Amino acid sequence: MSGEWHDACAADALEEETIIGVMIAGRPVALFRVGGAPYALHDLCPHGQARLSDGFVDGDCVECPLHQGLVDIRNGRPRGAPVSTPTESYPARERNGRIEVQLP
Numbered sequence: 001m002s003g004e005w006h007d008a009c010a011a012d013a014l015e016e017e018t019i020i021g022v023m024i025a026g027r028p029v030a031l032f033r034v035g036g037a038p039y040a041l042h043d044l045c046p047h048g049q050a051r052l053s054d055g056f057v058d059g060d061c062v063e064c065p066l067h068q069g070l071v072d073i074r075n076g077r078p079r080g081a082p083v084s085t086p087t088e089s090y091p092a093r094e095r096n097g098r099i100e101v102q103l104p
Ligand code: FES
Pocket: 045, 046, 047, 048, 049, 050, 064, 065, 066, 067, 068, 069, 081, 082, 083
């Protein structure tokens, strides 16, 4: 995917098991850290109107707070019903103490 890299948050604020919801260029983005690496997903459950950033980290998945559907944090793929379609996933990186996200 090509696109612009955007500043998202301080790297040390993004810990394992935490989720940070931010608005980047008018787009809601949920930030995660799994196995030390940062990840970013569109911050809206593909099943309904819930924010994934209000959900819970369960291993390498995020559990939606509304109906407990599971989304893979690393690629946005559905991992548990009632979620059945992918969530948009954005490249994320750590640079100079900041988390950056690439948006299309
Ligand atoms: S809104 Fe997320 S599982 Fe239903």
